[in-house]
Amino acid sequence: MANAAAFRVCPETGLKVCHHAEILIKANAVVAVVFLAIGGLFGLLVALTRWPAVHILPADLFYLALTAHGADVLLFWIIFFEIAVLYFASAVLLNSRLAAPKWAWFAFALMLVGALMANVAVLQGESSVMFTSYVPMKAAPHFYLGLIVFAVGALIACFVFFGTLVIARQERTYEGSIPLVTFGAVTAAVIAVYTIASGAIILIPTFLWSVGIIPHLDSIMYKVVWWGMGHSSQQINVSAHVAVWYAIAAMVLGAKPLSEKVSRTAFLLYIAFLQLASAHHLLVDPGISSSWKVFNTSYAIYLAVLGSMIHGMSVPGAIEAAQRRRGLTQGAFDWLRRAPWGNPAFSGMVLSVIMFGFLGGISGVVLGTEQLNLIMHNTLYVPGHFHATVVAGTTLAFMAITYLVVPLIFRKEIMFPGMARWQPYLFGLGAMGISFFMMGAGTLGVSRRHWDMTFADAVLKFEYPPAAFLMMGLNGISALLATLGGIMFIVIVVGSVFFGKPRDEAAIKRNPVIGPSGGAAVSQYGGEATFNLPGTTILVAVFFVSFVLYYFINWKYLSEVWPLR
Amino acid sequence: MAITPPENRLWWNEPLHRMEIVWITIAFLWGVVMFLTMVYWHIAGQQNLSNEAYRVKPDAFAAKAEAMVARYKVREEGDSKIPVVRPPAGGDAYLIARLWEWWPILELEKGQSYRLHLSSMDWLHGFSLQPTNINIQVHPNYEMVLTVTPTQSGEFAVVCNEFCGIGHHNMLGRIYVVDRK
Numbered sequence: 001m002a003n004a005a006a007f008r009v010c011p012e013t014g015l016k017v018c019h020h021a022e023i024l025i026k027a028n029a030v031v032a033v034v035f036l037a038i039g040g041l042f043g044l045l046v047a048l049t050r051w052p053a054v055h056i057l058p059a060d061l062f063y064l065a066l067t068a069h070g071a072d073v074l075l076f077w078i079i080f081f082e083i084a085v086l087y088f089a090s091a092v093l094l095n096s097r098l099a100a101p102k103w104a105w106f107a108f109a110l111m112l113v114g115a116l117m118a119n120v121a122v123l124q125g126e127s128s129v130m131f132t133s134y135v136p137m138k139a140a141p142h143f144y145l146g147l148i149v150f151a152v153g154a155l156i157a158c159f160v161f162f163g164t165l166v167i168a169r170q171e172r173t174y175e176g177s178i179p180l181v182t183f184g185a186v187t188a189a190v191i192a193v194y195t196i197a198s199g200a201i202i203l204i205p206t207f208l209w210s211v212g213i214i215p216h217l218d219s220i221m222y223k224v225v226w227w228g229m230g231h232s233s234q235q236i237n238v239s240a241h242v243a244v245w246y247a248i249a250a251m252v253l254g255a256k257p258l259s260e261k262v263s264r265t266a267f268l269l270y271i272a273f274l275q276l277a278s279a280h281h282l283l284v285d286p287g288i289s290s291s292w293k294v295f296n297t298s299y300a301i302y303l304a305v306l307g308s309m310i311h312g313m314s315v316p317g318a319i320e321a322a323q324r325r326r327g328l329t330q331g332a333f334d335w336l337r338r339a340p341w342g343n344p345a346f347s348g349m350v351l352s353v354i355m356f357g358f359l360g361g362i363s364g365v366v367l368g369t370e371q372l373n374l375i376m377h378n379t380l381y382v383p384g385h386f387h388a389t390v391v392a393g394t395t396l397a398f399m400a401i402t403y404l405v406v407p408l409i410f411r412k413e414i415m416f417p418g419m420a421r422w423q424p425y426l427f428g429l430g431a432m433g434i435s436f437f438m439m440g441a442g443t444l445g446v447s448r449r450h451w452d453m454t455f456a457d458a459v460l461k462f463e464y465p466p467a468a469f470l471m472m473g474l475n476g477i478s479a480l481l482a483t484l485g486g487i488m489f490i491v492i493v494v495g496s497v498f499f500g501k502p503r504d505e506a507a508i509k510r511n512p513v514i515g516p517s518g519g520a521a522v523s524q525y526g527g528e529a530t531f532n533l534p535g536t537t538i539l540v541a542v543f544f545v546s547f548v549l550y551y552f553i554n555w556k557y558l559s560e561v562w563p564l565r
Numbered sequence: 566m567a568i569t570p571p572e573n574r575l576w577w578n579e580p581l582h583r584m585e586i587v588w589i590t591i592a593f594l595w596g597v598v599m600f601l602t603m604v605y606w607h608i609a610g611q612q613n614l615s616n617e618a619y620r621v622k623p624d625a626f627a628a629k630a631e632a633m634v635a636r637y638k639v640r641e642e643g644d645s646k647i648p649v650v651r652p653p654a655g656g657d658a659y660l661i662a663r664l665w666e667w668w669p670i671l672e673l674e675k676g677q678s679y680r681l682h683l684s685s686m687d688w689l690h691g692f693s694l695q696p697t698n699i700n701i702q703v704h705p706n707y708e709m710v711l712t713v714t715p716t717q718s719g720e721f722a723v724v725c726n727e728f729c730g731i732g733h734h735n736m737l738g739r740i741y742v743v744d745r746k
């Protein structure tokens with residue numbers, strides 16, 4: 001059995017790549033990209049409808065498209081890709097064979113069937129309930145069933161990942177501890193198991209209710225447990241994309257964490273504190289005590305946020321240290337100026353770090369503050385926030401690593417390199433725009449998931465301020481940019497994978513994806529006593545000041561609304 | 566490299582980078598500050614969401630709202646004759662959320678406090694008071710009671726900001742705030 005797996009040796013890294021792992025990574029990544037394309041198209045339609053001057057879809061199709069958008073991108077694109085990341089971080093990085101490839105294919109099939117079933121349900125029009133499907137609004141039974149089947153598949157895939165870790169350890173395919181990137185993937189997978197369990201606890205009864213077996217579901221209980229899945233799954237995304245950040249920095253620049261201990265502890269903080277997070281989706285719901293909300297939303301005094309803040313320093317710090325070792329020691333930012341900005345893996349990763357931190361992280365903490373949620377709940381601020389986290393953060397990071405996965409795993413040259421250079425910037429700018437302008441509109445009170453901000457057909461009248469209309473127009477323009485960046489990505493990836501030139505020895509020499517000095521340039525790790533990191537220090541200081549200012553500005557806004565007790 | 570196992574097998578014994586220690590300390594303390602800010606606001610702030618809520622059957626809640634309307638109605642508005650109700654200052658004001666309207670219209674006095682009762686007759690709805698921008702989730706079978714004090718006079722809209730089906734975007738209510746006579 002142990003020898004059943006075939007391997008090839010990667011000519012660039014010397015890693016042994018298990019044949020099964022390789023095709024499974026390909027299959028999951030390709031399906032992921034297909035769902036990104038479908039879901040992204042729905043996203044464009046939604047954004048164009050919310051642009052009052054364009055208002056492209058009728059109301060029923062708008063709500064349908066919004067449901068499909070949420071499910072296809074947030075669940076199917078991201079999770080398929082994450083499974084590919086898990087197989088990569090276990091089998092490939094650990095030089096191991098993949099555990100139970102048959103089960104991995106079974107998981108893949110279940111996920112695909114589930115995702116298709118949910119899509120069919122939504123497209124049939126009886127399940128425009130949004131991906132949150134809050135009860136007592138009811139979708140068609142096969143909508144819930146699709147999600148359940150998908151989740152079971154994802155759960156099996158996580159166990160294949162854990163199995164691979166066990167095999168790698170038993171067969172001694174690596175020395176010492178697992179690498180940091182794999183550690184991040186373990187974090188993601190542990191959280192995934194918890195998440196999927198919550199999902200099962202809520203979706204199975206909801207399915208039974210939709211077919212009439214269970215008479216009643218409590219709407220608060222539903223929200224609490226649903227977000228046990230919904231929020232935790234965001235922590236999977238964060239763990240996965242942070243692991244991807246470290247992976248790209250290491251592969252492209254030979255960067256390693258400032259200290260393994262700190263980065264690993266930061267991952268552990270995610271595991272330890274995330275279960276508390278579902279509370280911040282119920283900050284303005286009835287019957288939940290303030291003390292529970294304060295404790296839970298702060299994830300016990302913000303320890304998971306602390307984890308992200310640590311990574312936010314340690315990733316740029318690792319890059320700066322690597323660059324300085326390479327001799328780019330002039331001034332505070334020479335290392336940054338002379339970074340490989342034309343390499344889409346690098347630029348995508350840096351943009352992802354910056355936008356996730358500045359836009360997504362700060363807005364998330366503000367939004368999740370007990371009292372501040374009153375002035376933002378269910379406004380467009382919410383999608384604004386999470387487009388900064390899952391689009392500018394996770395999606396961009398996943399796109400970035402795809403530029404390494406295509407040559408290394410698919411062994412194809414990247415097609416259209418000129419376009420690839422620009423793709424992360426264009427998509428990043430678009431993603432930044434949709435996040436920023438939706439947050440702006442939300443600050444002005446505009447509702448999320450809302451077909452007509454002019455209220456033309458309502459009995460009573462109300463007008464949002466003109467600035468809100470401007471925001472929605474700019475949001476539409478940003479959506480066009482993001483879509484263009486998304487189409488470029490898909491053209492490049494599909495083109496390279498299916499029609500690209502195979503990567504031969506000559507190509508590898510001419511155009512290595514793995515940085516020239518690899519790990520050698522930074523062979524000493526741990527306390528970087530010899531390196532000052534003035535650039536990172538300044539970046540982190542700017543981040544911190546922005547955070548503090550924006551946080552208190554929102555308290556000022558809150559203090560101006562009607563007193564409530 | 567981060568993609569290879571740590572070279573030093575005893576990585577957990579390595580000293581921390583000074584910058585890491587400083588940043589972890591600052592970030593941790595900032596977390597404490599943010600935590601304490603929420604607590605502080607409960608003591609000194611004016612905007613805290615009430616914890617008062619009851620289980621209630623939709624009919625029972627509707628009956629209470631109808632009783633209020635019968636007693637304090639001052640006029641009707643529009644073709645649909647939505648009642649405008651002026652509950653006594655300091656008293657109870659009921660607002661029903663249902664597909665797809667907020668019922669009735671409330672007329673409140675600036676600077677007075679009211680006990681506002683919110684509940685839904687059917688699905689989830691979102692009470693979004695505009696342009697003030699106060700947003701509260703409304704559930705069926707739960708009655709939330711909060712004490713509000715309008716501080717501006719004028720016409721305010723209650724937008725529904727929780728998706729509640731195909732008429733969601735038409736679910737618009739109103740609250741008037743009038744100056745004290």
Ligand code: HEM
Nearest residue numbers: 043044047070073074130131383390448449450479482483
């Ligand atoms: C071309 C790129 C994209 C555009 C233009 C876009 C635009 C939008 C817009 C305008 C909304 C609706 C806001 C509302 O009315 O409530 C929305 C919702 C949403 N988007 Fe995107 N988006 C894009 C990509 C993504 C990606 C890549 C993800 C996830 C990884 C994502 C996740 C979501 C989710 C979860 C919702 C909420 C759906 C709901 O409220 O049920 N979007 N998006």
Ligand SMILES: [Cu+2]
Nearest residue numbers: 690725729736
């Ligand atoms: Cu509603």
Ligand SMILES: [Cu+2]
Nearest residue numbers: 725727729733
């Ligand atoms: Cu609604």
